[in-house]
Amino acid sequence: MNTTYSLDLVEPEAPLPKRRKTNDMAKTMVQGNAEQQQQPWSNSINNRYKGRIILTTYPGQSVVDPVSLNWGAADPQERGPVLVSRHGETLKKRNAIGAHGGSYGIYAALAIAIGDLPTDFRPNFQNTQPTFSPPQQPAWGDANKIVSMDPFGHEVVKNYQSYLDAGLDVRPTIAITRANMRLSEVTEAVRENRLQVDGSVVVNASGDVRVTKVAVEPVWYLPGVSKRFGVDEGVLRRALFEHTGGSYPELITRPDIKVFLPPIGGLTVYIFGPPERVSDPNVKLALRIHDECNGSDVFQSDICTCRPYLAFGIEEAIKEAQNGGSGVVIYFRKEGRALGEVVKYLVYNSRKRGGDTADKYFTRTENIAGVRDMRFQALMPDILHWLGITKIDRMLSMSNMKHDAIVEQGIPIYERVPIPDHMIPEDSRVEIDAKINAGYFTTGKQYTEEELKHVKGRGWQGWEDVTH
Numbered sequence: 270m271n272t273t274y275s276l277d278l279v280e281p282e283a284p285l286p287k288r289r290k291t292n293d294m295a296k297t298m299v300q301g302n303a304e305q306q307q308q309p310w311s312n313s314i315n316n317r318y319k320g321r322i323i324l325t326t327y328p329g330q331s332v333v334d335p336v337s338l339n340w341g342a343a344d345p346q347e348r349g350p351v352l353v354s355r356h357g358e359t360l361k362k363r364n365a366i367g368a369h370g371g372s373y374g375i376y377a378a379l380a381i382a383i384g385d386l387p388t389d390f391r392p393n394f395q396n397t398q399p400t401f402s403p404p405q406q407p408a409w410g411d412a413n414k415i416v417s418m419d420p421f422g423h424e425v426v427k428n429y430q431s432y433l434d435a436g437l438d439v440r441p442t443i444a445i446t447r448a449n450m451r452l453s454e455v456t457e458a459v460r461e462n463r464l465q466v467d468g469s470v471v472v473n474a475s476g477d478v479r480v481t482k483v484a485v486e487p488v489w490y491l492p493g494v495s496k497r498f499g500v501d502e503g504v505l506r507r508a509l510f511e512h513t514g515g516s517y518p519e520l521i522t523r524p525d526i527k528v529f530l531p532p533i534g535g536l537t538v539y540i541f542g543p544p545e546r547v548s549d550p551n552v553k554l555a556l557r558i559h560d561e562c563n564g565s566d567v568f569q570s571d572i573c574t575c576r577p578y579l580a581f582g583i584e585e586a587i588k589e590a591q592n593g594g595s596g597v598v599i600y601f602r603k604e605g606r607a608l609g610e611v612v613k614y615l616v617y618n619s620r621k622r623g624g625d626t627a628d629k630y631f632t633r634t635e636n637i638a639g640v641r642d643m644r645f646q647a648l649m650p651d652i653l654h655w656l657g658i659t660k661i662d663r664m665l666s667m668s669n670m671k672h673d674a675i676v677e678q679g680i681p682i683y684e685r686v687p688i689p690d691h692m693i694p695e696d697s698r699v700e701i702d703a704k705i706n707a708g709y710f711t712t713g714k715q716y717t718e719e720e721l722k723h724v725k726g727r728g729w730q731g732w733e734d735v736t737h
């Protein structure tokens with residue numbers, strides 16, 4: 270992609286006549302000196318930020334000397350570290366837009382603003398190294414296969430110590446640890462002899478399970494993301510700029526920077542059994558891809574199948590690990606189909622007040638959100654490539670969108686396993702039957718449009734509604 274697209278976007282609104290004439294663009298971009306401003310907060314802000322505010326940067330400025338970042342290079346040294354901080358020397362060396370921490374980046378800003386965290390804080394990484402070193406996969410060196418996470422994000426200290434020593438703010442975007450977990454459904458499965466205590470995966474009769482966990486923050490390689498969705502990179506950059514309140518002007522002014530750390534949630538991988546088995550093509554893999562649904566996953570509301578399907582996925586993953594294979598559950602922070610809980614609850618109200626039938630299920634969401642789903646599974650398979658998964662023996666999901674996204678990435682799925690009927694809460698039939706009608710995989714009954722009118726949710730009988 271050449272750079273002309275972004276200049277086309279910039280010039281009508283922000284002409285840069287002096288751009289080629291001076292090396293000291295910083296001055297032209299400086300928006301005054303904080304000390305000279307009269308805002309009531311100017312005194313307190315001066316305690317944190319003594320210098321001038323650099324609103325944005327442009328290629329070729331004297332303050333711009335990015336460390337090269339060759340996305341898709343298989344050698345981490347050749348690839349280079351992801352540098353996103355605007356602090357100190359790192360500002361000059363930055364090669365990425367956004368901030369670390371995903372959606373938690375804002376809390377870090379708040380901590381600095383209130384004085385809990387110095388602006389020049391640097392983490393001490395002693396003993397933080399992964400509990401398991403995933404073997405490097407061919408996909409780590411393929412700019413088309415991994416576009417939404419940094420394949421070397423867990424090995425920052427190992428690979429980029431010299432940058433850390435030089436005072437640059439390099440941070441991991443992946444962390445790998447291990448834990449014991451206890452889920453009431455697993456405890457019940459042990460009690461009912463569906464799962465056995467083996468002392469290795471299921472460690473005791475209480476149903477405690479050993480698990481390896483991998484947390485991943487999003488790191489987007491913008492040319493790769495735009496290619497995955499089949500959109501122009503300039504259009505993607507413009508949309509990201511406009512619809513984050515203009516928060517990241519360098520999306521427009523720095524076409525040379527190709528990497529963006531977006532302020533969104535990431536994902537967690539839960540691996541049952543020895544983690545090195547995940548990438549072994551000779552053993553079976555059971556996999557559930559789960560998108561966050563806090564109301565069901567944690568609080569067990571019964572309007573959807575999320576928690577039951579998650580528990581079923583974990584149970585099947587454990588069984589596969591106990592059978593000598595591998596079980597993986599990947600949990601994406603995409604609450605309420607990535608529409609968020611406010612939209613989700615508005616939809617619930619509209620469903621319950623409008624006659625909650627399966628034929629109207631998607632229309633209710635579309636009326637409020639404009640679309641029925643914003644999870645856009647196209648980026649999801651990146652984590653499978655990173656883990657070295659080349660085939661899925663048992664896919665514990667009925668979603669056609671997840672299935673298609675994975676298969677399109679060249680990873681075959683040999684078997685799809687629907688949630689067992691007895692695990693579906695009564696009130697969630699509306700959701701699951703509407704989804705099956707819309708293309709979700711099932712081995713059971715598929716309802717016609719006419720029949721869906723008679724699949725009805727519980728309604729609010731016995732509750733007093735708000736009166737106006």
Ligand SMILES: [Zn+2]
Binds near residue numbers: 573
């Ligand atoms: Zn749910």
